[in-house]
Amino acid sequence: MKLLRIIADEMPTSRASVIGGAAFAGGTSWLRRSMVLSGFFIALMVSGSRASAVEVEFRQDAGKYFVEASGLSPETLEQLQADEELKAAAGLLQVFTGAEGAPDQPPLLGTYRLDGQTLVFEPRFPLRPGRVYRAVASVASEAEATTEVDPSKLGLVTIFEVPRGEQSAPTKVEAIFPSGDVLPENQLKFYVHFSAPMARGEVYEHVQLLNEQGQPIDYPFVNVGQELWDRSGTRVTLLLDPGRIKRGLKPREELGPILEEGHSYTLVVQESWRDAAGHPLTEAKRKSFKVTAPDDTQPDPAKWRINRPPADGRQPLAMYFEEPLDHAMLMRVLNVVDGQGKPVPGDVQVGDQEQRWSFAPRQPWQPGEYHIVIATTLEDRAGNSIERPFEVDVFERIEAKVTTETVELPFRVR
Amino acid sequence: MLIRSIVAMLAVAILPAAVQADATEGLTKGSVELTSAGPIAFAPDGVLLISDPMAATIYAVATGDTEGDTSSMKPSVDDLRGKVAAMLGSEPQDVQINDLAVNPQSGNVYLSVARGSGPDAAALILRVNQQGEIAELPLKDVPTAKATLPNAPESAEGRRGNPRMMTVTDLAYVDGRVFIAGLSNEEFASKLRAVAYPFENVNEGASVEIYHGAHGAIETRSPIMTFAPYQVGSEQHVLAAYTCTPLVKFRVSDLKPGEKVRGDTVAELGNRNRPLDMFVYEKDGKSYILMANSSRGVMKITADNVGQADTISEPVEGGGTAGLSYETVESLSGVLQLDRLNDSSAVALVQAEDGKENLRTIDLP
Numbered sequence: 109m110k111l112l113r114i115i116a117d118e119m120p121t122s123r124a125s126v127i128g129g130a131a132f133a134g135g136t137s138w139l140r141r142s143m144v145l146s147g148f149f150i151a152l153m154v155s156g157s158r159a160s161a162v163e164v165e166f167r168q169d170a171g172k173y174f175v176e177a178s179g180l181s182p183e184t185l186e187q188l189q190a191d192e193e194l195k196a197a198a199g200l201l202q203v204f205t206g207a208e209g210a211p212d213q214p215p216l217l218g219t220y221r222l223d224g225q226t227l228v229f230e231p232r233f234p235l236r237p238g239r240v241y242r243a244v245a246s247v248a249s250e251a252e253a254t255t256e257v258d259p260s261k262l263g264l265v266t267i268f269e270v271p272r273g274e275q276s277a278p279t280k281v282e283a284i285f286p287s288g289d290v291l292p293e294n295q296l297k298f299y300v301h302f303s304a305p306m307a308r309g310e311v312y313e314h315v316q317l318l319n320e321q322g323q324p325i326d327y328p329f330v331n332v333g334q335e336l337w338d339r340s341g342t343r344v345t346l347l348l349d350p351g352r353i354k355r356g357l358k359p360r361e362e363l364g365p366i367l368e369e370g371h372s373y374t375l376v377v378q379e380s381w382r383d384a385a386g387h388p389l390t391e392a393k394r395k396s397f398k399v400t401a402p403d404d405t406q407p408d409p410a411k412w413r414i415n416r417p418p419a420d421g422r423q424p425l426a427m428y429f430e431e432p433l434d435h436a437m438l439m440r441v442l443n444v445v446d447g448q449g450k451p452v453p454g455d456v457q458v459g460d461q462e463q464r465w466s467f468a469p470r471q472p473w474q475p476g477e478y479h480i481v482i483a484t485t486l487e488d489r490a491g492n493s494i495e496r497p498f499e500v501d502v503f504e505r506i507e508a509k510v511t512t513e514t515v516e517l518p519f520r521v522r
Numbered sequence: 523m524l525i526r527s528i529v530a531m532l533a534v535a536i537l538p539a540a541v542q543a544d545a546t547e548g549l550t551k552g553s554v555e556l557t558s559a560g561p562i563a564f565a566p567d568g569v570l571l572i573s574d575p576m577a578a579t580i581y582a583v584a585t586g587d588t589e590g591d592t593s594s595m596k597p598s599v600d601d602l603r604g605k606v607a608a609m610l611g612s613e614p615q616d617v618q619i620n621d622l623a624v625n626p627q628s629g630n631v632y633l634s635v636a637r638g639s640g641p642d643a644a645a646l647i648l649r650v651n652q653q654g655e656i657a658e659l660p661l662k663d664v665p666t667a668k669a670t671l672p673n674a675p676e677s678a679e680g681r682r683g684n685p686r687m688m689t690v691t692d693l694a695y696v697d698g699r700v701f702i703a704g705l706s707n708e709e710f711a712s713k714l715r716a717v718a719y720p721f722e723n724v725n726e727g728a729s730v731e732i733y734h735g736a737h738g739a740i741e742t743r744s745p746i747m748t749f750a751p752y753q754v755g756s757e758q759h760v761l762a763a764y765t766c767t768p769l770v771k772f773r774v775s776d777l778k779p780g781e782k783v784r785g786d787t788v789a790e791l792g793n794r795n796r797p798l799d800m801f802v803y804e805k806d807g808k809s810y811i812l813m814a815n816s817s818r819g820v821m822k823i824t825a826d827n828v829g830q831a832d833t834i835s836e837p838v839e840g841g842g843t844a845g846l847s848y849e850t851v852e853s854l855s856g857v858l859q860l861d862r863l864n865d866s867s868a869v870a871l872v873q874a875e876d877g878k879e880n881l882r883t884i885d886l887p
Contacts (some may be wrong), residue, residue: 332745334620349765
């Protein structure tokens with residue numbers, strides 16, 4: 109196996125090593141000139157027992173990349189056209205991740221179709237910016253092509269780097285909730301919000317909880333295997349191990365409580381955490397807080413204060429809580445309905461360290477009766493919900509049983 | 523006195539187990555679009571149960587993969603994660619193999635796979651055959667049914683859609699019902715649910731809330747990490763493993779509407795540990811549980827006495843262990859995923875010292 113020649117004038121020097129490492133099979137007969145795509149290099153190295161006019165191209169259409177093989181012989185086309193499932197296609201053209209790979213590297217998932225006289229491979233998932241892919245076309249003996257690719261028949265290798273596109277703004281931590289700097293000893297969770305989607309699978313490598321001496325606390329978060337991301341990949345939930353919050357449980361006895369009243373701690377989100385594009389964060393984010401007595405009381409809607417808006421305007425309705433509540437749930441589980449029970453469309457804002465919830469209607473308020481409908485699952489920072497306290501003493505305390513799924517707070521707009 | 527106990531409360535009625543002639547009955551042709559791929563498990567007749575945590579939904583899909591001789595099979599793939607990444611056009615660090623399940627009828631290995639994050643995120647199911655060939659399980663125009671978990675995310679609000687999801691830590695088919703253990707990323711809802719298969723009465727499925735109790739009276743709610751059905755005599759039980767690592771048994775028939783059920787802690791398997799996967803098997807006329815753990819290796823736990831095992835009622839000091847006896851299988855290290863293949867072997871995803879994740883067939887210890 110020998111690399112004949114590199115088309116040096118079309119290839120940045122920095123790429124030469126990539127190309128030099130590409131795997132080529134078969135003998136050495138001729139070299140084809142490459143097609144150049146949108147300013148990015150492409151190199152075709154051909155070997156094989158028989159010359160062919162096959163050309164392979166990575167082509168972009170509507171933001172998506174396809175790989176096309178044209179110049180197929182009439183026999184090959186006939187063979188392909190005879191089979192609706194295009195079973196022979198994989199024997200003619202396959203696409204792989206990387207400029208080179210092990211002999212047993214499986215090809216990209218994707219589907220084939222015939223577009224006139226061109227065989228088109230559509231990858232199952234979009235090719236990724238900045239990544240290198242290679243297409244391998246069989247030009248040696250098309251008539252013998254089968255669904256199994258025999259390396260000895262491979263001839264035409266096309267290597268392509270997907271343009272990186274516009275460099276998006278670097279990703280940073282936008283917010284950490286709860287936003288207050290005094291938290292109860294039985295604080296249950298943190299939400300970390302990012303400005304862009306983050307990589308999966310490395311949360312616990314990049315987040316630490318430090319004690320007053322700056323020492324990381326062992327195993328502070330519950331690791332359930334999967335990470336607690338939202339759908340957009342921009343918010344992760346860090347759940348403090350309930351076994352180390354609760355009194356009398358073995359993990360707490362052995363490892364000690366995570367947070368202790370009277371002490372200070374710092375949650376650190378490390379700069380090395382990668383976003384979905386593989387770039388580190390712009391900077392580390394530290395959230396320092398003091399710990400106060402545990403919070404064992406449930407949120408009580410009867411104690412909440414409502415600031416009624418005037419009619420005919422879009423001034424927000426505001427509600428004030430007796431303690432900070434869970435930020436994520438405040439954004440989701442409170443709704444406003446009109447006198448007929450019809451939901452009022454509007455936008456929610458949470459402020460004052462999660463002690464204020466406000467709702468701006470999209471249409472002006474009409475005079476009349478409204479209700480704020482609140483799910484009883486709504487929790488405070490320690491996981492106590494309207495429905496039940498986080499910790500229940502089954503023998504001594506009668507659980508305040510709330511059987512309804514929502515509570516309603518009425519207000520009138522005048 | 524310190525009592526370690528589990529109390530389960532049934533929130534909604536459990537329906538009687540439906541008698542199914544064939545698990546593919548009741549499925550209708552449709553397409554499944556996964557937004558995420560969590561734990562997977564097999565129901566009878568080649569039906570694969572797939573959890574989609576982001577959508578808080580469980581799908582049943584008839585794979586049609588019902589033939590094979592599992593006794594002779596020994597699947598093995600070097601660098602499985604690397605190969606899967608190559609097929610998805612990605613690097614290994616951008617790909618997660620979230621679960622592995624062996625189809626007990628064919629011996630083929632199914633993988634629940636996620637690629638990327640955010641707008642690029644993709645989820646799919648891959649099938650590894652006995653030759654080690656990897657292919658995608660088609661989810662278009664297949665016999666399917668779905669169950670949306672109760673209290674699923676409300677309709678999308680705002681630009682980014684609803685942020686709430688229900689992480690599924692494990693699921694299993696038990697006598698005509700699908701049991702699902704899960705955890706929300708917002709409200710602290712750690713639940714074990716039972717939904718009648720094939721999901722014709724989703725909203726009436728049972729929701730069992732587990733309280734992980736100690737110190738006599740204090741209940742808490744720790745998430746179940748993995749569980750397995752286990753028959754004790756004629757009684758169907760569920761054995762559930764929690765973080766740090768109590769093993770708890772529940773009698774399925776005890777789970778009645780509105781009643782609190784005490785589950786018994788039958789083993790304490792040590793601290794600083796997260797159970798990853800478990801199943802029950804028989805060898806030489808005895809029952810065992812094989813459990814893979816995050817930091818305590820693979821354990822072979824004697825299960826014959828589960829039926830009679832005393833509840834652990836004294837604190838276990840110093841990170842120690844108690845209850846059912848077990849041994850750590852020294853020859854098995856780095857096991858990340860585990861499922862039973864046949865009477866004598868299991869399939870495991872094993873992380874080697876070079877960091878590569880290999881698919882291996884292992885002998886049942």
